[in-house]
Amino acid sequence: MKNLKRYPFLHTFNPVQKINATTIRERLSRTPHQLFQPHRTDFYMIFLFTEGHGSHSVDFNTISVIPGHILFIGKGQVHHFDKLETYDGVTIVFTEDFFCRTAIDKNFLNHSPLFQDPLKLPYFDVGKRHKELEVLYHFIVDELKRPAHGHQADILHHYLYNIMLIAEGLYQPQQKQIVLSPQQKLISDFKWLCNQHLYEQWTVKQYADQLNVTPRALQLAFSQEEDVSPKSWLNERLCLEIKRLLSFDTLTINEIAFRLGFKEATNFVKFFKTHAGTTPSAFRQMQLG
Numbered sequence: 001m002k003n004l005k006r007y008p009f010l011h012t013f014n015p016v017q018k019i020n021a022t023t024i025r026e027r028l029s030r031t032p033h034q035l036f037q038p039h040r041t042d043f044y045m046i047f048l049f050t051e052g053h054g055s056h057s058v059d060f061n062t063i064s065v066i067p068g069h070i071l072f073i074g075k076g077q078v079h080h081f082d083k084l085e086t087y088d089g090v091t092i093v094f095t096e097d098f099f100c101r102t103a104i105d106k107n108f109l110n111h112s113p114l115f116q117d118p119l120k121l122p123y124f125d126v127g128k129r130h131k132e133l134e135v136l137y138h139f140i141v142d143e144l145k146r147p148a149h150g151h152q153a154d155i156l157h158h159y160l161y162n163i164m165l166i167a168e169g170l171y172q173p174q175q176k177q178i179v180l181s182p183q184q185k186l187i188s189d190f191k192w193l194c195n196q197h198l199y200e201q202w203t204v205k206q207y208a209d210q211l212n213v214t215p216r217a218l219q220l221a222f223s224q225e226e227d228v229s230p231k232s233w234l235n236e237r238l239c240l241e242i243k244r245l246l247s248f249d250t251l252t253i254n255e256i257a258f259r260l261g262f263k264e265a266t267n268f269v270k271f272f273k274t275h276a277g278t279t280p281s282a283f284r285q286m287q288l289g
Contacts, residue, residue: 019092019095021144023090028085045073045092046164048126049089052088056085058079070167078244098153105161113171136163144156181225183220184221194207198238235275241260253269
């Protein structure tokens with residue numbers, strides 16, 4: 001079996017600014033064989049596709065690349081490029097430390113639909129704003145080429161923030177209003193909390209207690225805004241995390257089960273088979289060969 005590669009930002013990109021911008025072809029020219037294999041990155045990625053065709057896999061789902069579309073990949077997601085790709089575009093990568101300069105920045109990143117919910121892949125057409133987003137990308141490229149100076153990180157941060165604000169404005173009408181309703185804010189806080197405590201196997205009631213609401217209030221919020229219950233969302237999120245961990249051959253099935261809070265491996269196998277339709281061993285074999 002093969003190890004799922006994990007790429008920390010500092011091994012590959014600018015260690016000073018913790019942000020970089022390249023074309024997709026430039027990125028693939030560095031380590032193409034590694035990037036064609038499923039790998040997990042410890043930073044955030046934005047792809048703006050400009051030409052060609054192909055596919056890209058994110059968290060075991062494959063999208064068809066369409067020029068004029070943008071894709072957001074969050075920290076910890078598993079993805080890989082298509083060996084037969086003919087597409088190109090621009091890509092921006094950055095760390096959480098770079099973006100979260102203030103509490104406001106951290107709140108934006110943690111609750112933005114662009115990165116918050118790994119069960120909903122933000123991949124969409126940017127329409128007439130494609131050129132504007134591409135220009136902002138080139139502003140980042142040009143600034144990174146300049147000698148380092150005292151305001152460089154601030155300038156880069158503002159360019160990146162503008163890209164994300166534009167993209168969120170384009171994406172949110174498909175999901176929710178820009179100004180969150182109380183129900184939407186509750187769901188957003190629930191998902192953020194789940195991502196922080198997923199390995200602890202909290203119940204929906206425990207999450208509700210942390211949010212100072214009743215489980216019934218959480219259930220009503222989901223019934224109004226989502227197509228699933230909070231319990232179903234939590235189960236699907238846990239199933240996705242299991243798939244990610246199964247893509248590593250360094251962890252045994254039992255180790256993954258105990259890491260994720262399952263007291264018995266048999267319960268772990270039963271849970272995964274119920275939600276993924278196959279056993280952990282069969283899924284691992286399919287991914288690793």
